[in-house]
Amino acid sequence: MPELRKDPIIGRWVIIATDRAKRPDQFSCLTNENPAEMKPCPFCEGNESSTPQEIYALRPKSTAPNGPGWELRVVPSIAPFLRIEGELERRGKGIYDLMNGIGAHEVIIETKEHATDITELSDEQILKIITCYIDRMLDLERDKRFKYVMVFKNHGWLAGGGKINHAKSQLIATPVNPKRVKEELVGARQYFNYHERCVFCDLIKQEIETKDRVILDLDGFIAVAPFAARFPFETWIFPKTHSCDFVNLDMEARLNLGRILKKVLLKLKKGLNDPPYNYVIHTAPFRRQKTGYWKTVDYDYHWHIEIIPRLTRVAGFEWGTGFYICPLTPEDAAKFLREVTV
Amino acid sequence: MPELRKDPIIGRWVIIATDRAKRPDQFSCLTNENPAEMKPCPFCEGNESSTPQEIYALRPKSTAPNGPGWELRVVPSIAPFLRIEGELERRGKGIYDLMNGIGAHEVIIETKEHATDITELSDEQILKIITCYIDRMLDLERDKRFKYVMVFKNHGWLAGGGKINHAKSQLIATPVNPKRVKEELVGARQYFNYHERCVFCDLIKQEIETKDRVILDLDGFIAVAPFAARFPFETWIFPKTHSCDFVNLDMEARLNLGRILKKVLLKLKKGLNDPPYNYVIHTAPFRRQKTGYWKTVDYDYHWHIEIIPRLTRVAGFEWGTGFYICPLTPEDAAKFLREVTV
Numbered sequence: 001m002p003e004l005r006k007d008p009i010i011g012r013w014v015i016i017a018t019d020r021a022k023r024p025d026q027f028s029c030l031t032n033e034n035p036a037e038m039k040p041c042p043f044c045e046g047n048e049s050s051t052p053q054e055i056y057a058l059r060p061k062s063t064a065p066n067g068p069g070w071e072l073r074v075v076p077s078i079a080p081f082l083r084i085e086g087e088l089e090r091r092g093k094g095i096y097d098l099m100n101g102i103g104a105h106e107v108i109i110e111t112k113e114h115a116t117d118i119t120e121l122s123d124e125q126i127l128k129i130i131t132c133y134i135d136r137m138l139d140l141e142r143d144k145r146f147k148y149v150m151v152f153k154n155h156g157w158l159a160g161g162g163k164i165n166h167a168k169s170q171l172i173a174t175p176v177n178p179k180r181v182k183e184e185l186v187g188a189r190q191y192f193n194y195h196e197r198c199v200f201c202d203l204i205k206q207e208i209e210t211k212d213r214v215i216l217d218l219d220g221f222i223a224v225a226p227f228a229a230r231f232p233f234e235t236w237i238f239p240k241t242h243s244c245d246f247v248n249l250d251m252e253a254r255l256n257l258g259r260i261l262k263k264v265l266l267k268l269k270k271g272l273n274d275p276p277y278n279y280v281i282h283t284a285p286f287r288r289q290k291t292g293y294w295k296t297v298d299y300d301y302h303w304h305i306e307i308i309p310r311l312t313r314v315a316g317f318e319w320g321t322g323f324y325i326c327p328l329t330p331e332d333a334a335k336f337l338r339e340v341t342v
Numbered sequence: 343m344p345e346l347r348k349d350p351i352i353g354r355w356v357i358i359a360t361d362r363a364k365r366p367d368q369f370s371c372l373t374n375e376n377p378a379e380m381k382p383c384p385f386c387e388g389n390e391s392s393t394p395q396e397i398y399a400l401r402p403k404s405t406a407p408n409g410p411g412w413e414l415r416v417v418p419s420i421a422p423f424l425r426i427e428g429e430l431e432r433r434g435k436g437i438y439d440l441m442n443g444i445g446a447h448e449v450i451i452e453t454k455e456h457a458t459d460i461t462e463l464s465d466e467q468i469l470k471i472i473t474c475y476i477d478r479m480l481d482l483e484r485d486k487r488f489k490y491v492m493v494f495k496n497h498g499w500l501a502g503g504g505k506i507n508h509a510k511s512q513l514i515a516t517p518v519n520p521k522r523v524k525e526e527l528v529g530a531r532q533y534f535n536y537h538e539r540c541v542f543c544d545l546i547k548q549e550i551e552t553k554d555r556v557i558l559d560l561d562g563f564i565a566v567a568p569f570a571a572r573f574p575f576e577t578w579i580f581p582k583t584h585s586c587d588f589v590n591l592d593m594e595a596r597l598n599l600g601r602i603l604k605k606v607l608l609k610l611k612k613g614l615n616d617p618p619y620n621y622v623i624h625t626a627p628f629r630r631q632k633t634g635y636w637k638t639v640d641y642d643y644h645w646h647i648e649i650i651p652r653l654t655r656v657a658g659f660e661w662g663t664g665f666y667i668c669p670l671t672p673e674d675a676a677k678f679l680r681e682v683t684v
Binding site (some may be wrong): 005006007008009010011012013014015016017018024025027081094095096150157158159160174178179180181183184187188191199200202203206210226227228229230232233271272275280311312313321322323324325326327328329330332333335336 | 347348349350351352353354355356357358359360366367369423436437438492499500501502516520521522523525526529530533541542544545548552568569570571572574575613614617622653654655663664665666667668669670671672674675677678
């Protein structure tokens with residue numbers, strides 16, 4: 001059973017995912033070369049028996065679950081970081097705090113064809129993927145043990161991608177609010193308390209006025225290189241209209257979000273030779289009770305997607321200080337990406 | 343001129359180090375393979391003219407600065423993240439905050455021989471390196487523009503090491519307190535306010551009692567695998583006696599620290615096939631005025647060294663959430679390292 005453990009000094013929760021564990025001496029042979037791709041691909045249509053039973057699928061009523069004929073499937077991870085069964089059992093061990101590693105870890109198989117990247121898919125298929133993200137978030141919110149769902153994509157080996165080279169995203173539902181999410185919520189609230197405006201809305205307004213960090217401005221969404229970027233070509237996508245929660249997107253907005261996401265990812269792919277990347281959806285936590293920090297979240301938080309191409313090594317200085325060094329200005333990055341035609 | 347820019351939402355400072363910049367399209371060819379080693383090595387004795395003028399050197403009086411005959415040298419980085427000349431000029435740009443990238447970035451050349459790793463050096467030489475760290479911290483504290491000095495080592499290409507394969511450390515003096523350091527200071531103070539005890543002292547006491555995360559316990563220092571480790575084989579070294587500030591180490595303690603540091607690094611090297619690693623010294627910030635957060639730092643903070651072997655890939659989930667997943671328990675890591683004989 002994995003454990004969630006809390007650092008007693010700074011309060012960061014960590015998953016100790018023993019179920020994935022190798023023997024200690026096996027860590028020494030880890031390399032950063034791409035491993036051989038798994039064949040046949042367990043995520044392709046026809047190979048449904050190679051995955052765990054599906055949790056969610058977009059398929060005609062005439063087809064049977066866990067058989068062919070689907071358009072998109074969600075299955076539990078075969079090597080989950082967190083386990084769905086059990087109780088949280090928060091407990092102490094001397095000065096330490098821990099709880100059972102309860103959560104959900106699911107894989108969204110984005111297409112039945114063997115596409116290796118979301119950019120190869122049609123706008124209509126990407127709309128289905130975004131709808132699936134929302135459906136899974138809404139479903140997991142009903143589980144009272146969970147506080148947050150993080151939807152993310154690891155594309156390419158160096159970005160944490162696995163041996164299955166098939167277009168996919170992942171989600172993890174956690175019983176605690178992750179540290180970074182809390183920091184954003186607290187920071188946005190402080191700004192709101194002072195200015196009575198959303199910090200993200202102000203940021204978007206200023207970016208539209210100054211233009212030099214805007215990568216794309218399209219149908220209600222904007223992609224910008226953030227002013228204090230941590231990484232070269234880091235890109236954030238925002239809805240231009242204030243909205244704290246990703247699940248509130250209507251069908252037209254989902255289609256438009258898919259279009260800008262695909263365009264940005266295509267620009268990265270073409271301009272930077274298909275780099276490894278991650279994207280993560282930052283949205284409001286579950287708000288069953290609007291109390292404490294989350295009381296004002298409707299006004300002061302603003303969902304967005306953060307895309308991080310993995311082009312630089314992160315060194316000791318960054319880990320030690322939380323102080324990132326970006327070797328490219330976001331203005332140069334935005335200019336370069338604006339000029340890549342897709 | 344590099345810039346320090348502040349994220350308007352979570353308040354994290356980032357260095358935009360434009361002086362190191364490549365053209366945007368050059369980022370696409372970055373690989374994670376070790377590049378060719380620079381030859382002849384500019385850090386070896388006799389090649390002093392290949393480095394900037396020395397800032398500090400341990401050398402007999404009979405030898406001339408920037409010539410041979412030294413035991414240890416400190417030179418400015420040739421590609422500094424921050425610049426030493428100029429004023430901070432804190433300023434706003436709409437909602438954004440920034441300042442000039444003022445700071446110090448120095449390289450500590452640990453030996454005149456072409457050793458590639460601190461573990462190849464004698465205890466006496468490591469004592470000199472630790473003394474040099476302290477001397478540089480004390481010197482930089484006199485510069486009123488700076489608030490913190492971070493001393494760190496990047497060993498191996500994947501850990502951010504450069505093309506010069508010669509034993510070295512680095513330091514960066516910053517005009518702001520780094521985010522991670524602030525979090526530790528605030529967390530330790532909160533614990534102290536509640537318990538009237540140092541959280542680190544309590545942690546050390548519990549680790550000595552339970553034993554299962556202790557890697558080494560030697561002459562006043564203890565090396566442990568932290569309870570909420572972020573990475574496999576992450577190791578923290580603490581002085582067992584309370585002390586907030588690294589610069590207060592006496593000569594005997596410096597020698598003993600060097601011994602345990604070398605032993606731990608040798609265990610990692612032998613047990614894990616010479617992995618890339620980083621270490622970072624976490625110490626109290628400069629305390630010219632003991633006010634605000636730093637007022638009680640003598641009682642509630644406890645300096646330590648964090649060592650991070652770089653054996654796993656960090657994926658989107660970690661960046662997105664600040665929520666790390668460690669695939670090995672610290673108990674297993676400590677047991678493995680205890681059993682590696684050096």
